[in-house]
Amino acid sequence: MEGNTAWVLTSAALVLLMTPGLAFFYGGMVRTKSVLNMLMMCFGAMAVVGVLWLVFGYSLAFGDDVAGGLLGDVSQFLGLSGLLGAPEDGSTLAFVAFQAMFAIITVALIAGAVADRVRFGAWLLFAALWATVVYFPVAHWVFDFSNEDTGHVGGWIANNLGALDFAGGTAVHINAGAAALALAIVVGKRRGWPKEPMKPHNLPFVMLGAGLLWFGWFGFNAGSALAANGLAGVAFINTIGATCAAILGWLLIERLRDGHATSLGAASGVVAGLVAITPACAFVDVWGALAIGLVAGGLCALAVGLKYRFGYDDSLDVVGVHLVGGLAGTLLIGLFGTVNANPDGVDGLFYGGGVEQLGKQVVGAVAVMAYSLVLTFGIAYLIKITIGLRIPDEAEVNGIDEAEHAETAYEYSALRSGGASSIGRAADTLAGKVPANASKEGATS
Amino acid sequence: MKLVTAIIKPFTLDDVKAALEQVGVLGMTVSEVQGYGRQKGHTEVYRGAEYSVDFVPKVRIEVLVDDALGDKVVDAVVEAARTGKIGDGKVWVTPVDTVVRVRTGERGTDAL
Numbered sequence: 001m002e003g004n005t006a007w008v009l010t011s012a013a014l015v016l017l018m019t020p021g022l023a024f025f026y027g028g029m030v031r032t033k034s035v036l037n038m039l040m041m042c043f044g045a046m047a048v049v050g051v052l053w054l055v056f057g058y059s060l061a062f063g064d065d066v067a068g069g070l071l072g073d074v075s076q077f078l079g080l081s082g083l084l085g086a087p088e089d090g091s092t093l094a095f096v097a098f099q100a101m102f103a104i105i106t107v108a109l110i111a112g113a114v115a116d117r118v119r120f121g122a123w124l125l126f127a128a129l130w131a132t133v134v135y136f137p138v139a140h141w142v143f144d145f146s147n148e149d150t151g152h153v154g155g156w157i158a159n160n161l162g163a164l165d166f167a168g169g170t171a172v173h174i175n176a177g178a179a180a181l182a183l184a185i186v187v188g189k190r191r192g193w194p195k196e197p198m199k200p201h202n203l204p205f206v207m208l209g210a211g212l213l214w215f216g217w218f219g220f221n222a223g224s225a226l227a228a229n230g231l232a233g234v235a236f237i238n239t240i241g242a243t244c245a246a247i248l249g250w251l252l253i254e255r256l257r258d259g260h261a262t263s264l265g266a267a268s269g270v271v272a273g274l275v276a277i278t279p280a281c282a283f284v285d286v287w288g289a290l291a292i293g294l295v296a297g298g299l300c301a302l303a304v305g306l307k308y309r310f311g312y313d314d315s316l317d318v319v320g321v322h323l324v325g326g327l328a329g330t331l332l333i334g335l336f337g338t339v340n341a342n343p344d345g346v347d348g349l350f351y352g353g354g355v356e357q358l359g360k361q362v363v364g365a366v367a368v369m370a371y372s373l374v375l376t377f378g379i380a381y382l383i384k385i386t387i388g389l390r391i392p393d394e395a396e397v398n399g400i401d402e403a404e405h406a407e408t409a410y411e412y413s414a415l416r417s418g419g420a421s422s423i424g425r426a427a428d429t430l431a432g433k434v435p436a437n438a439s440k441e442g443a444t445s
Numbered sequence: 446m447k448l449v450t451a452i453i454k455p456f457t458l459d460d461v462k463a464a465l466e467q468v469g470v471l472g473m474t475v476s477e478v479q480g481y482g483r484q485k486g487h488t489e490v491y492r493g494a495e496y497s498v499d500f501v502p503k504v505r506i507e508v509l510v511d512d513a514l515g516d517k518v519v520d521a522v523v524e525a526a527r528t529g530k531i532g533d534g535k536v537w538v539t540p541v542d543t544v545v546r547v548r549t550g551e552r553g554t555d556a557l
Contacts, residue, residue, distance in 0.1 A: 199489070200491060257493065258490040260490065265492070268492060304493060305493050308494070
């Protein structure tokens with residue numbers, strides 16, 4: 001049993017690394033003047049959601065059901081009360097840690113939709129509200145299985161509906177993707193989009209981030225077996241197969257459509273494949289995984305063009321990759337599922353199982369998408385009319401890094417340096433001799 | 446005195462520099478610049494979205510020379526920088542009134 005705990009703890013650390021990986025994946029895609037803000041949105045999600053998870057998030061998601069499969073009992077594990085030290089093998093706390101990382105990355109995923117333009121404070125508030133009202137309940141629906149031995153009652157998608165989602169195609173990717181769409185619409189377009197060129201400023205960062213995401217994703221998928229067993233092995237293998245196939249799928253579409261296989265396409269294919277295999281990774285065989293990856297890579301490569309057609313500025317394609325990839329993986333279980341991979345799974349349509357499971361998958365996917373869309377619209381609109389979501393136009397044009405964090409990521413020119421006088425000014429500020437904003441006039445002119 | 450300014454393709458810089466040393470040029474100023482002429486720019490594609498990059502990277506060379514050397518320098522640059530393809534660049538010559546060497550205060554051709 002301790003061996004299982006060791007694997008889940010290891011997986012939790014792997015999944016934590018996904019969020020800094022995501023920060024670089026996203027950070028490389030934005031412009032020089034806003035890379036720090038993108039990294040900070042991801043690290044900010046870690047900070048806020050990590051705290052909330054320990055205080056009440058775990059209890060909302062995995063406490064005994066109090067609302068017909070919709071919500072856990074918030075008071076049951078408040079501050080993880082009663083969980084320390086029990087059971088002896090440490091499996092429960094390992095699970096708390098593992099699931100904490102899922103909550104964090106799901107919120108961080110949304111950040112890519114609103115790059116370059118959202119006030120940092122407003123983002124942190126959004127992260128807190130969205131995690132509480134959207135993620136924690138949906139995690140309960142999808143991940144909280146009932147247990148007859150202990151009398152624990154879990155969420156409706158996992159237990160009543162019986163839709164299959166091994167590692168979070170619905171709760172993580174469809175959920176974050178739908179939220180990204182709603183938030184991008186409420187926040188509005190970046191100044192100049194889509195007429196002004198907004199090229200990725202550092203594609204090596206993007207590929208580095210994709211590599212870190214893939215590495216961490218083995219914990220995400222294989223760790224979701226919650227044991228060091230054969231099922232973890234199946235999930236691990238499929239996380240290789242689908243991802244490799246998705247790179248090929250994305251690059252094939254690019255080569256045919258645009259004439260070149262690009263590095264951004266390869267990195268995006270990695271993520272599209274990982275997203276799509278997430279719900280399916282323990283329910284399909286190698287052929288299924290390769291097919292899901294290939295389809296998801298090609299489909300997402302086409303889907304990232306939707307924002308230009310419909311006019312929403314989902315800046316880094318969270319909708320095109322996570323919503324579309326999540327839907328693809330969740331629904332394709334209904335076609336490619338096979339009990340050969342997992343006796344607790346089902347046979348999908350292509351394996352002689354009929355359309356029943358496909359129907360359940362559709363209901364689970366649509367329910368999460370609709371809930372996330374509606375609630376996110378509400379939360380975003382609430383923040384917009386109260387404290388406001390966006391930074392001023394001028395700050396956005398000059399760069400959000402300087403406006404929101406008083407930093408710039410790269411120092412190119414010696415001419416821009418303030419030299420020793422600015423150090424003196426900082427010391428004076430710390431000593432209270434001059435107000436902190438006295439030096440800003442020079443910096444923003 | 447003359448100021449010879451040349452806009453050339455970056456990869457020809459080494460050849461141009463060697464050619465200038467051959468005709469007796471003792472110093473030059475080089476900068477990386479961007480622009481376009483007949484060559485225009487190129488197109489990049491990110492996740493299917495096309496971006497046209499209008500400005501092409503070029504190198505600008507500036508050389509101060511004695512009047513007598515002007516034509517030889519221009520010919521040397523043109524010969525070394527020519528590939529025969531579009532975008533090879535341009536060379537032009539402008540008259541210069543005064544040159545001063547900062548270290549010594551020498552003026553005119555002595556400062557070259």
